[in-house]
Amino acid sequence: MAGLGSNALTLADWAKRVDPDGKTPMIVELLSQTNEILSDMLWVEGNLPTGHRTSVRTGLPTVAWKLLNQGVQPSKSTTAQIDEACGIMEAWSEIDKDLAELNGNTASFRLSEAQAFIEAMNQEMAQTLFYGNASISPEEFTGLSIRYSSLSAVNAQNIVSGGGTGSDQSSIWLICWGANSIHGIFPKGSKAGLQHEDHGLVTVETTAGIAGTRLRAYQDQWQWKCGVAVKDWRYAVRVANVDIGALVANSSPADIINLMIKAIHRLPSMNMGKCAFYMNRSVMQYLDIQRRDDVVTGGMRYDEVDGKLIPSFRGIPIRKCDALLETEAQVS
Secondary structure, eight states: OOEEOTTSOOHHHHHTTSOTTSOOOOOOOTTOOOBTHHHHOOEEEOSBTTEEEEEEEEEOOOOOOOOTTOOOOOOOOEEEEEEEEOEEEEEEEEEEHHHHTGGGOHHHHHHHHHHHHHHHHHHHHHHHHHHOOTTTOTTSOOOHHHHSOOTTSGGGGGEEEOOOOSSOEEEEEEEEEOTTSEEEEEOTTSOOSOEEEEEEEEEEEEOSSSTTOEEEEEEEEEEEEEEEEESOGGGEEEEEEEEHHHHHHTSSOOOHHHHHHHHHTTSSOSOSSEEEEEEOHHHHHHHHHHHHHHHHHTSEEEEEETTEEEEEETTEEEEEBTTSOSOBOOOO
16 A cells, blocks of 8 residues: 655646646646657666676787797687666656546546656656766666766776866767667566556555545556666767857857767777767757858758758767756866
8 A cells, every 4th residue: 555645646736737628738848858869779688687797808818920930828818797787767656536537537637647757757767877876876877977987097088078167068979879889778587668557546545634544546657677788888989078158158169060070080980889979959059050161061961861850960860868967067
């Protein structure tokens, strides 16, 4: 038996969600975001109940030139195993039966609420994909930013600095999704993606009002078991320190096109998977402004895919991702 507290829908909430004729309206989702990275991300079932174990080569064998009548010492390569953990994101919805059944629009009313839960989980997933830190929040998985966070680290060659300082920085990411590069993971034996379970009508104990009272409510559960595996760190490039204030003021702003060219040349190959750039809408706006001169040279174009114009650079799609913050600290 569950508790129904202050997060449950009220009559006031319900009244805001019906038209004057009593029908459930199409809600304008002012809180929705665009996180196209979730559509690009490839998923692989993990080989562990809690995540995925990856073996990576850390050293090559020694080779030598051989003279006649002389031998060569045997050698070997070295490898290491990395365990990538998954997290479990979960949400519950409980709606008073009488509230949901007002005006006979139970199904559409519950669907309207479900859309908000799906959007919230998508936003949380995209946010964690970039900024999750399991060392601080062990319930999360570790995202990309914490893995590419120092210009003196082993993977520093895949961090391009935009030259900004202060706390109003943002990042552009170039990621090559693939089974042998970078991909999403879900635990062994589980299901991929966002799962929904409709528990139907249940009896819940209320925590508001008179404690210990009961009511009948429609109950829904959402769960997403997910993580990210960086199998080969060379296939992600972070363009950090893009100063948002400098872009807005047009005061020595970062040359976004130049930075994207540098990022492309950090990848060992473009053939290891599905590559794409990711940036938030502010950076994309200023890229669009800067690209006007570049369009003349043919460096940037819009490709039509399924009837939509998709921005691309050097043949690599450019995706909008609102989860990328404009308040990042300087990467140094």
